[in-house]
Amino acid sequence: THRVLTVCGGPVSAYEAGSKQNPAVVLLHGAMYDEARFSWDQLFPALSERYHVLAIDTPRHGHSRPWSGELGRTKLLEILEETFRQLELTKFSIVGLSMGGGLAIEYAAKHAEQVVSMALFEPGGLGETVTGQLFTYCYIHTPGMLRLLSKRYVKMSRPQIEKTLRSLYTGSSSPIDPERLITILQDEIRGKFESGENDMDDWQLSGIGAFKLKWNLLGTIPQIQCPTLWLRGENSVLVKQCEMERAVLLARQGGCEASLSTYPNAGHMLPLEQPEQANRAVLEFLTRTTK
Numbered sequence: 001t002h003r004v005l006t007v008c009g010g011p012v013s014a015y016e017a018g019s020k021q022n023p024a025v026v027l028l029h030g031a032m033y034d035e036a037r038f039s040w041d042q043l044f045p046a047l048s049e050r051y052h053v054l055a056i057d058t059p060r061h062g063h064s065r066p067w068s069g070e071l072g073r074t075k076l077l078e079i080l081e082e083t084f085r086q087l088e089l090t091k092f093s094i095v096g097l098s099m100g101g102g103l104a105i106e107y108a109a110k111h112a113e114q115v116v117s118m119a120l121f122e123p124g125g126l127g128e129t130v131t132g133q134l135f136t137y138c139y140i141h142t143p144g145m146l147r148l149l150s151k152r153y154v155k156m157s158r159p160q161i162e163k164t165l166r167s168l169y170t171g172s173s174s175p176i177d178p179e180r181l182i183t184i185l186q187d188e189i190r191g192k193f194e195s196g197e198n199d200m201d202d203w204q205l206s207g208i209g210a211f212k213l214k215w216n217l218l219g220t221i222p223q224i225q226c227p228t229l230w231l232r233g234e235n236s237v238l239v240k241q242c243e244m245e246r247a248v249l250l251a252r253q254g255g256c257e258a259s260l261s262t263y264p265n266a267g268h269m270l271p272l273e274q275p276e277q278a279n280r281a282v283l284e285f286l287t288r289t290t291k
Helices: 043-048 073-086 099-110 133-140 145-153 158-167 178-194 241-252 275-289
Strands: 002-007 010-017 024-028 052-057 092-097 115-121 228-233 258-263
Touching: 002 073, 010 043, 010 073, 024 043, 024 099, 043 052, 043 275, 073 099, 092 099, 092 275, 099 115, 115 275, 133 145, 145 178, 158 178, 228 241, 228 275, 241 258, 258 275
Parallel strands: 024 052, 024 092, 092 115, 115 228, 228 258
Antiparallel strands: 002 010, 010 052
């Protein structure tokens, strides 16, 4: 089922499947042109057979729009808190990708009593810098650049969007259902353009300094009080292997289980690029850590 809640003055879209008698699992997607239907195209149905699954569209993604004002980390966490309250979630696991993984880490550190376990696909906030740090800083501070991709993407034909979709896949992997994913991407591109949103999320923009990131989660990770599984595509250029390894060591400082799995022939979009392996890893982890 799909519903749109009114949370903190704006819409929050949630997709729900599986019996409410089963352990709850929340899915949080990534930034920019991502949304719940896209990242979790393969994992959502796989989990729903055994779990009560809720995939959330973060504000300014999917059907969670329009929103006004700045949506930084503090505001997004406030919105998640109220969203989970309205969904009557008191104990749940979280699966997060990129921005969603970063939000999961902060939420779990703040609400240890609620979060049972977490599977984190290359979460944001693990490093002191990003690739092309100075270029990115100059790019976002150049007038007119924050919506450049939106203006370009909205003019793209369906074959051009398909080419963009396939560029997200590395190695020998390819989309299982490209037509469905192209339609989802078209919806997201149109929604972002028509709502006048920036290409990058405020969550990202707030962290970009000229020579290093203004914030990271290295001090927050040791506060996690639940088992964590960290997953990375070997070909990813967004989150480095050494950053994931350091995060796992920091997570263990909290006294809980933390492990890292790295997969070949996959990049940042591991749940889509290698769905069988990603689904199996998450299911095995949740089976061990939920009751």
